[in-house]
Amino acid sequence: xxxxxxxxxxxxxxxxxxxxxxxxxxxxxxxxxxxxxxxxxxxxxxxxxxxxxxxxxxxxxxxxxxxxxxxxxxxxxxxxxxxxxxxxxxxxxxxxxxxxxxxxxxxxxxxxxxxxxxxxxxxxxxxxxxxxxxxxxxxxxxxxxxxxxxxxxxxxxxxxxxxxxxxxxxxxxxxxxxxxxxxxxxxxxxxxxxxxxxxxxxxxxxxxxxxxxxxxxxxxxxxxxxxxxxxxxxxxxxxxxxxxxxxxxxxxxxxxxxxxxxxxxxxxxxxxxxxxxxxxxxxxxxxxxxxxxxxxxxxxxxxxxxxxxxxxxxxxxxxxxxxxxxxxxxxxxxxxxxxxxxxxxxxxxxxxxxxxxxxxxxxxxxxxxxxxxxxxxxxxxxxxxxxxxxxxxxxxxxxxx
Numbered sequence: 547x548x549x550x551x552x553x554x555x556x557x558x559x560x561x562x563x564x565x566x567x568x569x570x571x572x573x574x575x576x577x578x579x580x581x582x583x584x585x586x587x588x589x590x591x592x593x594x595x596x597x598x599x600x601x602x603x604x605x606x607x608x609x610x611x612x613x614x615x616x617x618x619x620x621x622x623x624x625x626x627x628x629x630x631x632x633x634x635x636x637x638x639x640x641x642x643x644x645x646x647x648x649x650x651x652x653x654x655x656x657x658x659x660x661x662x663x664x665x666x667x668x669x670x671x672x673x674x675x676x677x678x679x680x681x682x683x684x685x686x687x688x689x690x691x692x693x694x695x696x697x698x699x700x701x702x703x704x705x706x707x708x709x710x711x712x713x714x715x716x717x718x719x720x721x722x723x724x725x726x727x728x729x730x731x732x733x734x735x736x737x738x739x740x741x742x743x744x745x746x747x748x749x750x751x752x753x754x755x756x757x758x759x760x761x762x763x764x765x766x767x768x769x770x771x772x773x774x775x776x777x778x779x780x781x782x783x784x785x786x787x788x789x790x791x792x793x794x795x796x797x798x799x800x801x802x803x804x805x806x807x808x809x810x811x812x813x814x815x816x817x818x819x820x821x822x823x824x825x826x827x828x829x830x831x832x833x834x835x836x837x838x839x840x841x842x843x844x845x846x847x848x849x850x851x852x853x854x855x856x857x858x859x860x861x862x863x864x865x866x867x868x869x870x871x872x873x874x875x876x877x878x879x880x881x882x883x884x885x886x887x888x889x890x891x892x893x894x895x896x897x898x899x900x901x902x903x904x905x906x907x908x909x910x911x912x913x914x915x916x917x918x919x920x921x922x923x924x925x926x927x928x929x930x931x932x933x934x935x936x937x938x939x940x941x942x943x944x945x946x947x
Contacts, residue, residue, distance in 0.1 A: 550865050553856075554872035557845060567844045574841040575881050577834035582885025582926050583892070585827045589918040590893045592823055594911030596816050600809070602745045605675040607805045608640075608776035610785070612792060615799035618645070622772045622796075629795045630775075635783040638669035643761040644773040647754065648714040648732070651700040658696060660713065661753045662761025670778040678744035680704040685757045689740040693750035697742050710736035713754070715764055735764045828925060835878065835933040842874045842937035850945065857946045866946070871938035878930025886922055890914065 562568050614620040622641065630639060643662040649655065665685055667673070673682050673691075683689035690711065692702065702711065714732040737756065744750060762769070779788065789802050806813050846853070853866055893912050896902055900909035 549861075550868040551872055553869045554876060557849065557869070557873050558876050562845070562848050564848050567841070567848050570837070570844055571841040571877075574834075574837035575877060577837045578831075578878050578881030578926065578930070579885040579888070581827075581831040581834040582882040582922055583889040584885075585824075585831060585925065586886050586889030586918055586922045587892055587912075588823055588827055589820075589921065590889070590912045590914060591910065592820055593913040593915050593918065596820070597913055598911040599816060600812070602749065603805050603809055606671060606745050606749060607808050608670050609779040609805060610777040610788070610792075611803050611808055612775040612777070612796075613801040613803065614773075615801050619767070619771045619773055620796065620798060620800060621770050622775065623770055626795050626797075630792075633788065633791055635780055635788045635791075637778045637780045638666055639775055639777045640664055640667040640670045641758060641772045642667075642774045642776055643758055643765065643767065643771075645715060645761070645765055647764075649696065649700065649754065650712040650714065651702050652709060654700045656696055656699050656751075658693075658754050659752055660690075660715075660756055660761050660764065662756050662758040664758045667776070670776050673743075676743045676745050678742045680741040683740045683755065683757060686759065687740075687757070688735070688737045688760060689756070690737040690760075691741040691743055691755040692739055693753060694742055694744045695747065695750040696754065697739070699751075702739055704739050704741060707738060711739055713737060713764060717766075733764060733766065735760070824921070828929075831926065831929055835929050838874055838877060838930065838933045839937045841877075842870050842934065843940050845873065846870055846937075846940055846945070853941070854946055863941065863943060863946065867938045867941045869938075870941060871934045874934025874937055875927075875930055878926055878933065882923055882926035882930070885926075886919055889922075890919075 562571070612620070630636065641664045644659055647658055647660045649658055668682070677691070678694055683691050690713075692711075696702070700711075713735050717731055717733055737760070743753075743755070761767075762771075777792075779785070785804060792802055793800065856866060857863075893914050896910065896912045897914070902910040904910050
């Protein structure tokens with residue numbers, strides 16, 4: 547092994563007598579460096595974009611959420627509430643009532659969801675992190691907090707006591723609604739907008755937060771009925787252990803989802819995009835490694851006399867192939883490490899100086915992750931080994947005869 551490695555290093559770092567081969571080898575090496583650097587920067591950029599896209603889940607979605615397995619509501623009795631309070635793993639929980647409603651303000655209309663929450667909601671999801679304007683609603687008052695997009699579409703401000711927001715919800719029943727029975731077909735309540743929240747484009751158009759008793763009164767639900775329960779867990783708690791305990795609390799079948807499962811469509815989309823980006827830039831690396839194959843083959847032809855001499859001195863065909871295999875492997879490994887190093891410097895510079903911006907005030911998000919270093923190094927190493935194996939296989943007994 548030492549003999550082929552020694553010769554491979556000499557061939558790698560020494561210039562050829564043929565200037566064209568030196569140029570081809572240089573282009574191949576630059577291609578590997580640039581390819582590895584580009585792949586690392588793109589993966590780091592996508593990691594930053596992923597965190598940027600999911601940052602709302604940390605402030606809007608709870609650690610665990612309990613849904614009814616069938617229907618829209620579950621019965622949460624006082625006994626079940628007492629059992630949930632006794633769980634040491636649960637730091638806090640909030641009862642939630644959620645239903646689709648029709649909003650009307652000065653002739654403007656909007657479909658949204660009312661989300662009635664109790665006084666513990668702020669302990670589960672801190673509301674000050676999403677509040678954009680004014681204050682959160684006061685429990686027991688006819689006040690609501692609406693999304694930024696809802697406020698924009700309805701031209702609705704805060705603390706307007708002269709023109710209240712009308713909230714409608716259909717009453718249970720069957721059959722068609724006639725024009726004369728419209729007022730009897732809906733339950734209507736008025737509310738003052740006490741504040742406006744801002745999370746993202748979708749959620750800003752979706753929810754109207756209210757006190758849970760206001761939502762119960764609007765939907766005509768009893769005090770034991772809830773749409774869901776949102777839980778905040780204590781640090782370093784086993785999620786699987788608490789799931790089993792939660793299932794035993796409820797008399798009916800329930801679904802328990804963590805933060806990722808509550809946004810499973812978004813996570814799947816981001817992961818799919820991540821894989822697609824990785825495959826695209828891996829294809830770019832494969833194209834760049836064709837230059838490595840070409841440079842090694844040119845080196846084989848240039849060193850044909852030296853190879854014949856080594857063969858006549860007792861080197862086997864396997865040893866000679868190993869020389870050029872190791873040359874290609876070393877080229878891709880050193881080039882990959884250099885490219886990763888340059889990529890790390892670029893990512894660090896973006897984090898420190900923010901020289902690339904999406905908007906005038908928003909820097910392009912990037913994130914340094916060790917897993918990206920490992921992925922790029924493994925990718926370049928595996929592809930380099932394959933390319934070197936293909937090129938070294940061109941050494942044959944016919945070439946040596």
